Amino acid sequence: MSSSLAPECSEVKERYDQCFIKWYSEKYLRGEAKTDDCKKLFDIYKECLSKAMKAKGIDTMLAEARKNSKDLDMDIGQSR
Amino acid sequence: MVKFYENYFSYDFAWPAVTLAYFLRYPNPYSSHVLASDTLSRHLDPTTGKLTTVRLLLKRGKLPAAVARFLPKIKESYILESSEVDIRNQTMVTETRNLDWEGVISVVENQVYTPSYSSHNNSSDGEKTDVKLTVKISSRVGSNAREKVADAASSGGLWASWTTGSIQKSIEVIGMKRMREGLGRSKEGMKVVLEGLREKGLLAAMQERRERRLADKEEGVQSKWSSIWRGATGMNEGDKLRKDSDE
Numbered sequence: 073m074s075s076s077l078a079p080e081c082s083e084v085k086e087r088y089d090q091c092f093i094k095w096y097s098e099k100y101l102r103g104e105a106k107t108d109d110c111k112k113l114f115d116i117y118k119e120c121l122s123k124a125m126k127a128k129g130i131d132t133m134l135a136e137a138r139k140n141s142k143d144l145d146m147d148i149g150q151s152r
Numbered sequence: 153m154v155k156f157y158e159n160y161f162s163y164d165f166a167w168p169a170v171t172l173a174y175f176l177r178y179p180n181p182y183s184s185h186v187l188a189s190d191t192l193s194r195h196l197d198p199t200t201g202k203l204t205t206v207r208l209l210l211k212r213g214k215l216p217a218a219v220a221r222f223l224p225k226i227k228e229s230y231i232l233e234s235s236e237v238d239i240r241n242q243t244m245v246t247e248t249r250n251l252d253w254e255g256v257i258s259v260v261e262n263q264v265y266t267p268s269y270s271s272h273n274n275s276s277d278g279e280k281t282d283v284k285l286t287v288k289i290s291s292r293v294g295s296n297a298r299e300k301v302a303d304a305a306s307s308g309g310l311w312a313s314w315t316t317g318s319i320q321k322s323i324e325v326i327g328m329k330r331m332r333e334g335l336g337r338s339k340e341g342m343k344v345v346l347e348g349l350r351e352k353g354l355l356a357a358m359q360e361r362r363e364r365r366l367a368d369k370e371e372g373v374q375s376k377w378s379s380i381w382r383g384a385t386g387m388n389e390g391d392k393l394r395k396d397s398d399e
Contacts, residue, residue: 074178077188077210085190092194093176097354100196100203101168103239108196121190130208133230134192137251 078124081117088113153317155324157287157331161339162280165346167267170281171237171244172354173345174265175205182341185212187228203237209248229253242267257327260288285335289327291320 076085091110099105108114125131163170178186188210195204209231230251237244244265250258268280293316 074186074189076190077208078190081190088191092191093172093354096175096203097168097172100237100239101172103201105196105201105203106198108194114191114194117191121192130230133251134208134232137232137254 076121076124077128077130078121081120081124084113084117084120088117153320153324154288154290155328157285157289157328159285159335160282161285162268162282163342163346164280165350166279167242167244167265167281169346169349170265170342173342173349174235174244174246176349177338177342177345178209180341180344182337182344186210187212189233201239203239205233205235205237207233207235208251209233255292257289257291257293257323259327259331261331262286287331289324289331291323291327293319293323 076082088110091113095105095109099109122131125134165173177183178189186209190208192206192208193204194206196202197204211229211231213227213229231248232251233246233248235244235246244263246263246265247260249260262285264284266282266284268282
């Protein structure tokens, strides 16, 4: 799997990615997924990533981009 | 001004495999410019069965010299990728857009993945996946008060002899050219990942990717990829990069 933009999060990202791919291929794609089995691992990964994004100022950039694209009648990451 | 691009193509792999490969596509031998990818959010809607994912990609910036000389050096850029897999209707919709420098150039790419049912092939062809691609490229240089860089640049210097419109147009033309080149690479990358899944199975492919990532980190080389994945030798990434920087 690919690296995280925050090297300190690579281990938890790896664990989450492995879980997701297994769940996606063995459950989701077979239409058997009722819940997201990897939620716990995702929360751990996200906690690490959020800290790193804050430190790098990426959270601000993301918020700004979402705001800008809303102005332009586009949506980012909102469900279609 | 805005430029649109539309293209249809297909992969010789079943739809479930293609959607899996989409999530697994980095790293691949054609993605050395993708430095990192992170999942920002993921949500399974229990009623519709739709899975939405938002990822943040970090790419090494390669603005062509023709554009780059007017602007501060762009070394890397962030791309926001959102996707929605609809397992019941067998459809995957994806969107990528650049997050930074979007006042200079905005590239929004949409893809729709569906199983291919060709009319001249009676067997319900479950082994192919159709992709519809649309890209929207626009430059708002000089027309957006929020973009201080562009405003400062358009007030004089090298920009002086250009009209805002002609600058935007040039940036869009270059952006279109780069997008077409990038599209070829991204398709090849997907194919390599798909072949890996087919030949080695999911677990082996994942393990190898993990080892490759660790090895790349240690050695800082991507070239070893070509010896591991078949079909990666037909392209000389180095030449390609040199050619790009001459633009």
